[in-house]
Amino acid sequence: MMALRAGLLGVGMMGRHHARVLREVDGVDLVAIADPGGDPHGVAGDLEVLPDIDALIEAGIDIAVVAVPTRFHEDAALKLAAAGVHTLVEKPIADSVEAGQRMVDAFESQGLIGAVGHVERFNPALQELRRRLEGGEIGDVFQIATRRQSTFPARIADVGVGKDLASHDIDLTAWVAQSDYASVFAQTAFKSGRSFEDMITITGRLSNGIIVNHLVNWLTPMKERVTVVTGDRGTFIADTATGDLTFYANGTIPLEWESISSFRGVSEGDITRYAFAKREPLRVEHEAFRDAVLGEPSELVTMRQGLHTLSVVEAALQSASDGMSIRL
Structure with a gap:
């Protein structure tokens, strides 16, 4: 089976760790990175640092990790849901319950895996x-x-x-x-x-x-x-x-x-x-995300659970x- 094509939005303090783990997890291939602030930690490697979420989606990804400031979660997640991309958003799910509810509705209505990075x-x-x-x-x-x-x-x-x-x-x-x-x-x-x-x-x-x-x-x-x-x-x-x-x-x-x-x-x-x-908890979390996307049993934190939190x-x-x- 072909590896899931993964995109990463945000390569700051947390995003840099996601970049490393996405490259280590079996069955996942990190193919695109986007960050309007560039690559401060030098984690992109051979990948071009794309300017925004729209460019990331255009790269043709199956799954995405969103590791940008909380106030940007909703916009990125709704665009990814509309594009049919399974998504793991860093915690908290959003900056308000109303925004989080819109994210939950978008992913559930599309039948997509929407998850929140409560890595603990x-x-x-x-x-x-x-x-x-x-x-x-x-x-x-x-x-x-x-x-x-x-x-x-x-x-x-x-x-x-x-x-x-x-x-x-x-x-x-x-x-x-x-x-x-x-x-x-x-x-x-x-x-x-x-x-x-x-x-x-x-x-x-x-x-x-x-x-x-x-x-x-x-x-x-x-x-x-x-x-x-x-x-x-x-x-x-x-x-x-x-x-x-x-x-x-x-x-x-x-x-x-x-x-x-x-x-x-x-x-x-x-x-x-x-x-x-x-x-490493982050690696186990990514493996759970991969398994959920593939339809296998998983203890992933769903967006609905993240909304309750x-x-x-x-x-x-x-x-x-x-x-x-x-x-x-």
């Missing part, structure tokens, strides 16, 4: 976590908490930390728990002199009753990417920066020190750090503005 789903630690949760290893899940903190990335200019980073945590939480969000309450802070928030905290509940909490900011002088899942048999901690997964089991040995046993709901048990294959983020931002909890 493909992190090996979260993949292993999801597998173990499905196996019932901690029983009922009570709470999922995430921390995503780092310094400010100068490349992000058109959205705040909610849409850029919290969208990762909202998507991965709904995916790990296999449940949509039912309600959210959030608070934001603006400390960097920008019009967009650089800190957000979100609390809420999923439709299946799990309590969730997200701490996200661009104000921390270190990088933290942690997901904590607590259930009735223990706690999983997934570090997506390193790809590690650790399990803290509830203890089964009675505590003999009365002063600490008197106030603990559970006791400390064994600690296990799992060993498993750790493949955006709706939760916007509800959180509205909650922070109004000071009230919002039901979805």
Whole structure:
């Protein structure tokens, strides 16, 4: 079977990684690159850097990756859908729920694969976590908490930390728990002199009753990417920066020190750090996109799922503005 002809729109900080991976994935041939800003990272190789999305479509592509600023997602995606091109758009899906809905409608009406690049789903630690949760290893899940903190990335200019980073945590939480969000309450802070928030905290509940909490900011002088899942048999901690997964089991040995046993709901048990294959998440995401286009089983993040994630983020931002909890 002939390889899928791939086009890439945008070769900036994220696009350069897409260019590399598109050249590595079996069954995909990167044939065209477009970026009105040129090729700042020198990833085009022998390919001409085309000026816009129209030129990219004219190159005769089967699939496309859109890695341009969020405000340009809708225009590019609608043109690709009209041209019959299966498309993976970087997260968030769009800069508004209305724009995202138009994108969902365009791809679904054409019978095309439309996907959103919530790459954290493909992190090996979260993949292993999801597998173990499905196996019932901690029983009922009570709470999922995430921390995503780092310094400010100068490349992000058109959205705040909610849409850029919290969208990762909202998507991965709904995916790990296999449940949509039912309600959210959030608070934001603006400390960097920008019009967009650089800190957000979100609390809420999923439709299946799990309590969730997200701490996200661009104000921390270190990088933290942690997901904590607590259930009735223990706690999983997934570090997506390193790809590690650790399990803290509830203890089964009675505590003999009365002063600490008197106030603990559970006791400390064994600690296990799992060993498993750790493949690059972006490559796994591209393989899932390829498989979906070929009609094979895939865990790809669909545009409709990406739209739900955006709706939760916007509800959180509205909650922070109004000071009230919002039901979805």
